């Protein structure tokens with residue numbers, strides 16, 4: 007849920023409380039005529055307590071399968087955690103049906119859809135959560151998109167899942183790779199690493215602003231040969247998965263850092279899975 011939304015009726019951003027007030031005065035007519043204020047996100051939103059009073063006023067995604075984009079700046083920390091949990095819940099039900107979790111890029115303005123699809127059935131209706139046999143009697147393998155690093159971490163830490171089963175699918179130019187959660191998550195303290203493969207590298211790390219005056223954090227994994235990662239401090243602060251950066255930045259406290267990306271340049275550089283580093287970082 008978010009506090010503010012862009013009203014398409016008023017053509018401006020508005021608080022949920024004000025929207026509810028205007029609905030009671032009949033100055034706003036449609037509870038669904040809202041979208042997320044983050045221009046890169048913009049998912050359809052619905053106002054709560056429409057034409058009535060209530061305790062709390064907020065906007066929720068209009069469709070249960072729609073999520074704010076991974077790096078949406080409007081999402082609070084608690085909602086971000088809830089989104090990740092919702093993603094992970096859906097993923098678990100797909101895994102229980104021997105389904106596949108598709109790692110998916112969070113593109114600006116792309117619709118984030120976490121509904122299950124069935125590979126052998128009509129993919130033009132991606133919201134269908136069916137794993138029924140199709141007309142030929144062949145049972146398709148259910149699959150589901152997962153976007154955020156936090157959701158993968160939820161799955162990785164779930165004791166009820168077998169981390170050695172190959173349930174994650176990553177698409178690349180070289181084709182599809184299927185791997186287990188234990189293969190996806192790579193400890194930063196390893197002595198050797200595969201190059202050019204999308205993985206989630208994780209471990210204790212120091213965060214420092216080494217270039218004074220510049221808005222840049224240097225992330226150095228502790229006891230690790232992995233190259234340092236650099237990202238924009240103000241962008242990280244804006245986003246729920248990394249807004250806790252201030253607890254660690256230039257302090258003698260190690261963060262647990264998860265970074266999704268690949269090693270390039272003969273292992274000299276870590277490159278993000280999405281188009282920016284801050285979409286693929288998580289601090290815990």
Ligand SMILES: [Zn+2]
Nearest residue numbers: 042047074078
């Ligand atoms: Zn959003």
